[in-house]
Amino acid sequence: MLAVLLLLAMGASLLVAVVLGVLLINANKKKNEQAKKDAQTQDEPPTSVDPPDDDPDQNQTASEGAFQAGDGALNAKGSTGSVVTKAGLKAYQVTFPAGQRGGGSTGVNMTLAPTDFFPSESCRVRFKVFFDDGFPWGKDMPKSGGKVIGFRIGTGDASGGNYSSTGATLRVTWSYDGELWPYLYPQTKGGSAKTWDNMDQSEELQGVSRISAGIHVWRNEQGSWPLRAKAGQWNTVELYCKLNAPGKKDGVLEISVNGQSKRMSSVRYRYDNAKINGLQVHPFFGGGTMDYAPPKQTRAWYADFKFSSS
Numbered sequence: 001m002l003a004v005l006l007l008l009a010m011g012a013s014l015l016v017a018v019v020l021g022v023l024l025i026n027a028n029k030k031k032n033e034q035a036k037k038d039a040q041t042q043d044e045p046p047t048s049v050d051p052p053d054d055d056p057d058q059n060q061t062a063s064e065g066a067f068q069a070g071d072g073a074l075n076a077k078g079s080t081g082s083v084v085t086k087a088g089l090k091a092y093q094v095t096f097p098a099g100q101r102g103g104g105s106t107g108v109n110m111t112l113a114p115t116d117f118f119p120s121e122s123c124r125v126r127f128k129v130f131f132d133d134g135f136p137w138g139k140d141m142p143k144s145g146g147k148v149i150g151f152r153i154g155t156g157d158a159s160g161g162n163y164s165s166t167g168a169t170l171r172v173t174w175s176y177d178g179e180l181w182p183y184l185y186p187q188t189k190g191g192s193a194k195t196w197d198n199m200d201q202s203e204e205l206q207g208v209s210r211i212s213a214g215i216h217v218w219r220n221e222q223g224s225w226p227l228r229a230k231a232g233q234w235n236t237v238e239l240y241c242k243l244n245a246p247g248k249k250d251g252v253l254e255i256s257v258n259g260q261s262k263r264m265s266s267v268r269y270r271y272d273n274a275k276i277n278g279l280q281v282h283p284f285f286g287g288g289t290m291d292y293a294p295p296k297q298t299r300a301w302y303a304d305f306k307f308s309s310s
Helices: 002-043 203-208
Strands: 064-067 077-079 082-086 089-096 109-112 122-131 146-154 167-174 180-185 234-242 251-257 260-267 276-281 298-308
Touching (some): 089 122, 122 146, 146 180
Antiparallel strands (some): 146 167, 146 276
């Protein structure tokens, strides 16, 4: 009987030892796992709740600004037309009536002049433009051409074949197959002759450009021009103007369309101290004759304006 009791006691002791051993092993295992997790946490960078900083709109400096259509800070003056939502963006809508051309055909003629950027010696604007599906660039039309946007320089009327001794313009125009071109009316000394002598430009600019009413910069490259917009989608366009020092031909012109760009640093915009006074949004078909008028009604939308000084 005693022997049986001893055996039972020994079995119970062994069972307790096994249970204690298992508990100890589990405790050590959990301790090791926690230590490993703590070590991994120390190696990982802290998690941020801030948005990623790869969007230029989220990392603007004092010399940059982004604006929506209709934003009061754009300081829009003139006839702005309708503000609508187009393909996810708040946009100015422009309607081009069938059979009409010229500056008064759309009812939209506004100047955007955020006070942080104008008047200025230099300005870059980046914006988006959406041309309607089937936009008539000039296919099946006698002539092709129209105005998109442009910088106003000084105070004179420099457009429509008129030159000024106090003002100039640098605009973007469209042509066949969505080609977007820079179009320059430089300040003159009072002459209206459409000649290179009156335009007083560098040999570089003359060598690649044509004169009609104004100067079509780089127009000698027509047919192989890479800067093209596409109808039925948003296109990103940039225009940069840095005015020349009076008496020199060292002004800068840069244009970019959907990532393709051209740049020139030998432009004469002015003779005096005229400044860039704003961005004119005055779209229309033309051209000075009815050959430029669209055969059907069509539209364009402008959105997402961003200004900077360089």
